[in-house]
Amino acid sequence: MLFNSYVFLFAFLPLVLAGFAVFKSRKLDRLAALWLLLASCAFYGWWNPAYLLLLLASILVNYAVALLIAAPPSGRPRRHSLLILGVTFNLALIAYFKYFGFLATNLNALAGTSFHFDILLPLAISFFTFQQIAYLVDVAKGQPAERSLPTYALFVVFFPQLIAGPIVRQEEILPQFRSRRWRFDATQVAVGLLIFAIGLSKKVVIADGVAPVANAVFDGAERGIALTLFEAWLGALAYTVQIYFDFSGYSDMAVGLGRMFGIRLPINFDSPYKARSISEFWRRWHMTLSRFLRDYLYVPLGGNRRGETRRHVNLLITMLLGGLWHGAAWTFIVWGGLHGLYLVVNHGWRRYGDGWRIGPWWLRSLLAWLITFLAVVLAWVFFRATSLSGATTMLWAMLGGNGLSLGTGVPGSLIQVDLAVAGVVGGLLIAWLAPNIYQLLPNRLRPLETYADSARRAPPWLRWQPAWHWGIIVGIMLGLGVLGVSDENEFLYFNF
Numbered sequence: 001m002l003f004n005s006y007v008f009l010f011a012f013l014p015l016v017l018a019g020f021a022v023f024k025s026r027k028l029d030r031l032a033a034l035w036l037l038l039a040s041c042a043f044y045g046w047w048n049p050a051y052l053l054l055l056l057a058s059i060l061v062n063y064a065v066a067l068l069i070a071a072p073p074s075g076r077p078r079r080h081s082l083l084i085l086g087v088t089f090n091l092a093l094i095a096y097f098k099y100f101g102f103l104a105t106n107l108n109a110l111a112g113t114s115f116h117f118d119i120l121l122p123l124a125i126s127f128f129t130f131q132q133i134a135y136l137v138d139v140a141k142g143q144p145a146e147r148s149l150p151t152y153a154l155f156v157v158f159f160p161q162l163i164a165g166p167i168v169r170q171e172e173i174l175p176q177f178r179s180r181r182w183r184f185d186a187t188q189v190a191v192g193l194l195i196f197a198i199g200l201s202k203k204v205v206i207a208d209g210v211a212p213v214a215n216a217v218f219d220g221a222e223r224g225i226a227l228t229l230f231e232a233w234l235g236a237l238a239y240t241v242q243i244y245f246d247f248s249g250y251s252d253m254a255v256g257l258g259r260m261f262g263i264r265l266p267i268n269f270d271s272p273y274k275a276r277s278i279s280e281f282w283r284r285w286h287m288t289l290s291r292f293l294r295d296y297l298y299v300p301l302g303g304n305r306r307g308e309t310r311r312h313v314n315l316l317i318t319m320l321l322g323g324l325w326h327g328a329a330w331t332f333i334v335w336g337g338l339h340g341l342y343l344v345v346n347h348g349w350r351r352y353g354d355g356w357r358i359g360p361w362w363l364r365s366l367l368a369w370l371i372t373f374l375a376v377v378l379a380w381v382f383f384r385a386t387s388l389s390g391a392t393t394m395l396w397a398m399l400g401g402n403g404l405s406l407g408t409g410v411p412g413s414l415i416q417v418d419l420a421v422a423g424v425v426g427g428l429l430i431a432w433l434a435p436n437i438y439q440l441l442p443n444r445l446r447p448l449e450t451y452a453d454s455a456r457r458a459p460p461w462l463r464w465q466p467a468w469h470w471g472i473i474v475g476i477m478l479g480l481g482v483l484g485v486s487d488e489n490e491f492l493y494f495n496f
């Protein structure tokens with residue numbers, strides 16, 4: 001079930017919210033939590049009921065392993081062995097469903113064999129397995145294991161964040177589910193509805209609006225069409241806008257839905273195209289995944305504690321695996337490797353080149369932002385392309401290898417060049433200049449963690465307050481979102 005679908009907007013969400021309000025108003029807290037649990041299972045099972053059984057089996061195994069890790073006597077060797085068992089189980093699920101087909105394809109290419117695996121990828125498997133791996137590691141480090149199976153299950157399947165994050169930690173969410181202050185609040189619903197409306201309009205109006213341009217150009221590259229410089233850059237920037245507002249829209253909608261049910265989710269998206277370095281970009285983009293990769297992969301590998309060379313190797317390994325997490329394809333591996341190299345260069349510059357302060361601060365800042373943004377755009381080409389040949393075709397055209405004229409090689413949406421350019425430029429200006437939800441609602445939307453622009457608030461006239469004009473604004477954004485709703489336009493991160 002999609003957040004941007006009619007069945008979700010006009011049936012599922014109103015019904016679940018009404019049931020939650022009734023139970024909470026009568027102080028039936030356990031029934032309210034059980035209602036959310038059942039609703040979240042229905043939300044997941046709507047896509048494919050058979051894979052709901054896989055999700056529930058994963059929850060049961062991880063719940064049991066965590067209890068065994070925390071059970072006394074719990075010596076370090078025993079905890080370590082059980083942790084390895086639990087992590088292996090989770091990684092085996094991902095390996096089978098997500099990577100067997102990729103491995104078979106590459107083995108066939110190398111050895112001339114004909115292995116074939118036609119396995120349907122379960123929705124959100126990367127997210128709920130990573131979340132449970134983090135939970136097991138935290139329990140092994142001494143954090144308490146959740147004793148209530150329904151509460152633990154709700155921690156995993158809570159529908160606002162189940163499909164594409166944020167990847168939450170137990171200390172962030174479980175105390176909220178157990179809190180006596182967890183209640184239905186009309187003001188929180190209003191705040192959540194505003195954030196949800198912002199996210200829906202980002203997805204439906206901006207991301208889906210530029211998607212045909214990106215699709216036409218990248219499809220043309222895959223077919224070997226000789227794109228011009230203009231067409232290639234227009235397509236690359238269109239995808240840059242699409243993925244930004246697609247994931248930003250989802251992240252806002254998840255935060256808004258959580259607030260409607262009185263739950264604060266961690267910040268996961270913080271205006272990343274405003275970053276002035278690659279490390280800052282990763283502190284702003286998919287922040288909970290970056291946190292997971294840092295705390296549960298980069299640091300255990302040794303982090304920066306074993307010298308510069310080992311630090312750079314650890315960065316490359318972390319980002320290569322981060323790329324592979326996004327998808328079983330060489331394009332994702334190259335994308336992760338590029339960002340790993342970017343981070344190595346970034347850390348090298350901070351150590352050896354930061355003293356070269358040539359020109360005024362604003363010029364240095366502008367150049368740092370521009371270089372970072374262009375590096376991200378070039379890497380997105382591999383992220384979006386369906387083959388390495390398609391990506392190299394795009395990059396060749398972006399470098400001017402096929403000439404500078406507009407050309408007519410790419411059919412479809414590029415016929416409306418003016419509209420395409422307006423959509424891309426408008427989207428980029430919003431990404432670069434507009435405040436995010438945490439700046440729009442600084443007094444109402446206190447995140448669980450600090451963020452890059454926490455000291456910068458939107459002007460007072462832009463900040464939300466309970467008032468009639470905000471009601472009109474929310475109504476307009478919801479109207480625009482509903483008009484553009486389509487069950488075919490799923491979120492890009494649903495594929496990961």
